[in-house]
Amino acid sequence: MKNPHEVLRQKEMDLARLRREVEALRRVAPLLVDRSDQFGDPPGMVRSAVPAPENRWPLEVEEPSQGSAGL
Numbered sequence: 001m002k003n004p005h006e007v008l009r010q011k012e013m014d015l016a017r018l019r020r021e022v023e024a025l026r027r028v029a030p031l032l033v034d035r036s037d038q039f040g041d042p043p044g045m046v047r048s049a050v051p052a053p054e055n056r057w058p059l060e061v062e063e064p065s066q067g068s069a070g071l
Helices: 004-032
Strands: none
Touching: none
16 A cells, blocks of 8 residues: 555646646747748648547547457
8 A cells, every 4th residue: 555645745746847847838838829920821732621520538548349340
């Protein structure tokens, strides 16, 4: 059985690491903004008018068929 104090310590360390990673992403995200509008799109490039699908919770995952051949 795991020591509860060790598990809590590990979770706190993970949380601190994630906070540092999120802060780093917040700092670099503005640098990654698509600037193609600033310079104009290349000739022949067509932008899609269809928005990207939204994430939904709980995540819906298709189940594989039950009678798969080769198993």
